[in-house]
Ligand code: ADP
């Protein structure tokens with residue numbers, strides 16, 4: 206929801222970044238305030254996942270210019286763990302599998318490291334289990350998933366739900382969801398969307414990266430941005446997503462690429 210004059214959570218200015226010597230982000234600008242849901246859409250290969258990984262601090266991506274301020278701090282100077290602990294959460298487009306580490310242990314370590322960073326006592330395993338069981342409900346996940354290795358052998362949809370379970374536990378200030386809808390059937394999509402909706406509050410914000418408008422039927426964005434060729438070409442309200450659905454992306458490129466300079 207758009208709240209007048211709410212706190213700026215994320216401010217991205219002229220962000221450029223490269224991977225393996227190729228410039229992918231060519232000057233991204235974005236401002237996200239508390240309470241808002243932003244959607245970033247755009248054709249394949251436009252730099253959406255790169256943008257999310259740069260925000261999370263993925264080491265393969267080199268920032269070559271611009272700035273990112275998260276809650277008043279210079280995000281780009283923070284280590285990835287520090288970013289996570291201070292409230293940035295990224296749900297990956299392709300969630301990693303971690304064989305040999307149970308989901309429950311993984312979640313507890315992540316959760317407790319965030320508590321510690323905030324000066325809180327770690328939760329004892331039994332207390333943590335109570336909390337996890339409560340949060341499982343947000344994503345309608347079976348408890349048996351807690352004792353399996355992280356994401357190992359999970360179906361695409363189960364991995365995505367597991368990402369939202371992490372989000373439900375970590376309660377991030379800024380959640381970046383990279384194609385959390387891809388590979389989901391309609392029931393799983395509704396569960397994931399419902400989970401995200403339950404987790405949005407006036408003091409946090411969500412940036413959803415998505416290819417398709419259908420997720421946006423369930424999670425209503427305040428702003429829709431179109432990224433192509435490493436820049437945000439244009440932004441609008443939720444109706445822009447519907448227009449993209451019916452008209453595709455080419456007209457956006459025709460109309461804006463030259464003005465924006467890509
Ligand atoms: P999107 O998520 O919008 O589909 P990506 O950010 O995944 O786009 O990719 C943007 C471009 O960057 C693509 O051309 C892709 O091949 C390239 N790219 C992304 N990651 C890497 C990498 N690790 N190594 C080489 N090229 C990459």
Ligand code: MG
Nearest residue numbers: 253254298384
């Ligand atoms: Mg992507």
